[in-house]
Amino acid sequence: MKPFFISTPIYYVNARPHLGHGYTTIVADSISRFHRLKGDATYFLTGTDEHGDKIVQAAEAAGQNPQNYVDAISQLFKDLWPSLEISNDSFIRTTDEAHKKCVQHVLQEVFDKDDIYFAEYGGHYCFGCERFYTDKELVDGKCPDHLTAPTYIQEKNYFFRMSKYLEPLRRHIEEHPEFIQPERYRNEVLSMLKEDLGDLCISRPKSRLTWGIELPFDKDFVTYVWFDALINYISALDYPNGEKYLRYWPGAHHLVAKDILKPHAIFWPTMLMAAGIPLYKGLRVHGYWTVNETKMSKSLGNVIAPLDMAQKYGLSAFRYFLLSEMSFGQDSSFSEEALVGRFNADLANDLGNLFSRTLAMTHKYFAGQVPECGEILEQDREVLEIGQTSMDNFQTQFGNFQFSRALKSLWDLIRHLNKYIDSTAPWTLYKNQDLIRLGTVIYIVLEGLRKVAVHLWPIMPTVSEVMHEQLGTKFILENVDLETEMASWYGLVPGTIVANQSNLFPRQELEKPEDKPKTPSKPKTAPKPPAPSQPDMACPECIDFEDFTKIDLRVGTVISVEPHPQADRLLVLKVDTGEDTLRQVVAGIAEFWSPENLVNRQVIVVANLKPRKLRGLVSQGMILAVKQEGGLQLLTPSASVLNGSKVS
Ligand code: MSP
Numbered sequence: 001m002k003p004f005f006i007s008t009p010i011y012y013v014n015a016r017p018h019l020g021h022g023y024t025t026i027v028a029d030s031i032s033r034f035h036r037l038k039g040d041a042t043y044f045l046t047g048t049d050e051h052g053d054k055i056v057q058a059a060e061a062a063g064q065n066p067q068n069y070v071d072a073i074s075q076l077f078k079d080l081w082p083s084l085e086i087s088n089d090s091f092i093r094t095t096d097e098a099h100k101k102c103v104q105h106v107l108q109e110v111f112d113k114d115d116i117y118f119a120e121y122g123g124h125y126c127f128g129c130e131r132f133y134t135d136k137e138l139v140d141g142k143c144p145d146h147l148t149a150p151t152y153i154q155e156k157n158y159f160f161r162m163s164k165y166l167e168p169l170r171r172h173i174e175e176h177p178e179f180i181q182p183e184r185y186r187n188e189v190l191s192m193l194k195e196d197l198g199d200l201c202i203s204r205p206k207s208r209l210t211w212g213i214e215l216p217f218d219k220d221f222v223t224y225v226w227f228d229a230l231i232n233y234i235s236a237l238d239y240p241n242g243e244k245y246l247r248y249w250p251g252a253h254h255l256v257a258k259d260i261l262k263p264h265a266i267f268w269p270t271m272l273m274a275a276g277i278p279l280y281k282g283l284r285v286h287g288y289w290t291v292n293e294t295k296m297s298k299s300l301g302n303v304i305a306p307l308d309m310a311q312k313y314g315l316s317a318f319r320y321f322l323l324s325e326m327s328f329g330q331d332s333s334f335s336e337e338a339l340v341g342r343f344n345a346d347l348a349n350d351l352g353n354l355f356s357r358t359l360a361m362t363h364k365y366f367a368g369q370v371p372e373c374g375e376i377l378e379q380d381r382e383v384l385e386i387g388q389t390s391m392d393n394f395q396t397q398f399g400n401f402q403f404s405r406a407l408k409s410l411w412d413l414i415r416h417l418n419k420y421i422d423s424t425a426p427w428t429l430y431k432n433q434d435l436i437r438l439g440t441v442i443y444i445v446l447e448g449l450r451k452v453a454v455h456l457w458p459i460m461p462t463v464s465e466v467m468h469e470q471l472g473t474k475f476i477l478e479n480v481d482l483e484t485e486m487a488s489w490y491g492l493v494p495g496t497i498v499a500n501q502s503n504l505f506p507r508q509e510l511e512k513p514e515d516k517p518k519t520p521s522k523p524k525t526a527p528k529p530p531a532p533s534q535p536d537m538a539c540p541e542c543i544d545f546e547d548f549t550k551i552d553l554r555v556g557t558v559i560s561v562e563p564h565p566q567a568d569r570l571l572v573l574k575v576d577t578g579e580d581t582l583r584q585v586v587a588g589i590a591e592f593w594s595p596e597n598l599v600n601r602q603v604i605v606v607a608n609l610k611p612r613k614l615r616g617l618v619s620q621g622m623i624l625a626v627k628q629e630g631g632l633q634l635l636t637p638s639a640s641v642l643n644g645s646k647v648s
Pocket of ligand 1: 013258
C-alpha cells in the first residue's frame with residue numbers, strides 16, 4: 001500500500017474557526033478520502049497551534065489564563081470537524097506533552113550538530129505573523145499581511161543556521177517540480193531563495209514570553225513559534241521511533257494557504273535537513289477566500305462561519321461549492337448567490353434531476369428492478385467512452401489537487417447521461433414496447449450514476465452513500481476499485497431493486513428574498529408607445545428594438561405536469577415564474593416530452609401573452625422550444641437563475 005499523509009496547518013486558537021479554516025480542512029478531508037478510495041495507506045492530520053504572544057494576548061483579552069483559553073478554543077475546532085464530515089485520523093495540540101517532548105528532542109539534535117547558536121539580533125517583528133521581517137520584505141514600512149507597523153526588537157536569542165541549507169533546498173526544488181505546487185508558488189519560493197535570507201531566530205527569552213516550550217539546552221528561553229509549530233507534523237506521528245512515522249512520513253504532503261508559504265517551503269525543509277529527517281513529498285498551496293470580493297475581517301463583520309453555511313444550505317452543497325468554485329492556487333470570492341446558483345445548476349438540475357427521473361423510469365418500466373443490459377449500440381458506446389474519459393480525467397486531476405477541473409470532468413459524464421436519455425427517449429421505447437433496448441438504456445444510466453456516486457464520495461460522503469443505497473447497493477470502501485470502475489460498465493446487478501423516489505438536492509432559494517425581487521418587476525412607468533417605425537429599406541421584415549422589448553420573457557421552473565384530459569398532444573404545466581401563484585401553461589409537447597422529464601427544469605416563458613383556452617383549459621403563456629427533426633428541445637438558461645428573471 002502506498003503511503004499518503006496529508007496535514008492542514010495547525011490553526012491558531014486566537015479566533016474561532018472560519019471559512020478559510022473550513023476550506024483547507026475540507027480539501028484535506030476530500031483528498032484523504034480520495035486516497036483511501038485508491039487503496040493508499042492514508043493518514044490525515046489537523047490540530048491547533050497554541051503557543052506564542054498572540055495567544056497570550058487573546059487569552060488576556062478574554063480575561064482567562066492561557067491554558068483555559070486554549071483548551072476552550074481548541075475544543076471549538078475539534079467539535080466543528082465532525083459536523084463538516086471531516087475524517088481526520090488525529091488532532092494534535094502543541095500543548096500536548098508528547099509534542100513538547102518531540103520539539104525538545106529535535107532542538108537538541110540540531111543544537112548538538114552546532115546548527116543552533118546564540119547571538120544578539122535587532123529586527124522588525126510582526127506579532128501577527130510571529131516573525132521578524134527584513135527591510136526589503138516590509139511594504140511602506142508595514143507588514144504586507146497585517147498592514148501594521150512591526151515593532152523593533154533587539155535582544156539575545158538562539159538562531160538556527162538556516163543559511164547553510166538554503167542552497168541544497170534550492171537544488172531540491174529545481175530537481176523536484178512536484179515538491180511545491182501549483183507552479184506559481186514554486187516560482188515564488190525560488191525567487192525568495194535568490195535573496196539573502198540569513199538564519200532564523202528560534203527563541204524568546206522567558207523574561208518576555210513564558211507561554212512556549214522550554215529550550216532543552218537553556219532553561220531561560222522558550223522556542224519561537226515556527227520551530228514549535230512545524231514539528232507537529234512529525235510529533236503527531238510519534239517521531240522518531242513511532243510506527244506511524246515510519247509508515248506515513250514517506251508519503252507526507254502538507255496543505256496550506258499562501259499566507260504561510262515561506263515557513264513551510266523554506267523554514268521547514270531546512271529544519272528537516274538539519275535534523276537529518278527526509279523531506280516531505282509535497283507542499284500544496286491554495287489561495288485566499290474573500291467574501292463578496294472583500295477580505296474577511298471581524299471589524300467588517302463579514303466572517304463566514306462554515307457551520308452556518310452548512311446548516312443553511314446543506315453540508316454537501318457547501319463542500320461541493322468550495323471545491324468546485326475555487327480554482328486551486330488562486331483567490332476566490334465567496335457569495336451565497338454563487339453557492340445557490342451552483343447548487344441549483346449542478347446539483348439540483350444536472351445530477352439530482354437525472355437521478356430521480358432515472359429511478360422513476362426504472363419503477364415505471366421495470367417495477368423498480370435494475371434491467372438486463374442488452375446489446376451495446378454505437379450510441380451506448382459513446383456514453384461508455386465519455387464515461388471512461390470523464391473518470392480518468394477526474395482521477396488524475398483530483399490527485400493533482402485540481403478539484404474544480406476534476407468536478408467539471410465528472411460533470412461531463414452527468415451531462416452526457418442527461419443528453420443520452422433525451423436522445424434515446426425511453427418513453428418512446430416503452431410506448432413501442434422495445435423492452436430490451438429500453439433495458440439497456442436504463443441499465444447504462446443507472447450504472448453511470450453508480451460510478452458518479454463512487455467518485456463523489458471524497459467530496460460528498462453522505463450523498464454518495466445515499467445514492468448507493470437508493471441504487472440498491474452499499475458503499476463499502478474496501479470494495480472500491482477505481483481502475484475497474486473505469487474499465488468496466490457492469491457493476492450493478494440486474495434484478496436489484498432501486499428506490500422509487502429520490503430528492504437528493506431540493507432546489508434552493510436565497511434565504512433573504514426581500515433583497516431580491518422574487519416577482520418580475522413591473523415597469524415603474526407605463527411603457528412609452530413606440531415611435532411609428534419607418535420602413536427600413538435594407539431589411540423590410542425587421543422589427544424595431546422597441547417591438548422586441550414588448551415581449552416579456554421570464555425564466556420559470558416546471559413544478560408539475562399532467563396530461564391534458566382532452567388532448568393527447570397537450571401537456572398542462574404548472575410553472576413557478578417567481579409570482580405569488582404558479583402559472584398554468586398548456587403546451588403541445590406531449591409527443592416529445594414525458595411529464596417526469598419536465599419536472600424541475602427551468603424553461604423560458606412568454607409571460608405577457610394574452611391568456612387563451614386550449615381545449616377547455618386556460619394557458620397563461622407559452623414556453624420556448626426548438627423543433628428539429630426527431631425531437632423538440634426546450635430553451636433553458638445555461639446555469640440556474642432565480643425564477644422570474646427577465647430574459648433580454
Ligand atoms: N498557526 C499557523 C500555522 C502553523 S502550521 C505549522 C497559522 N494559523 S492560522 O490559524 O492563521 O491558519 C492559517 C491557515 O488558515 C491558512 O494557511 C489557511 O489554511 C487557512 N486560512 C485562513 N484564512 C483563509 C482565507 N481567507 N482563505 C483560505 N484559507 C485561509 O497560520
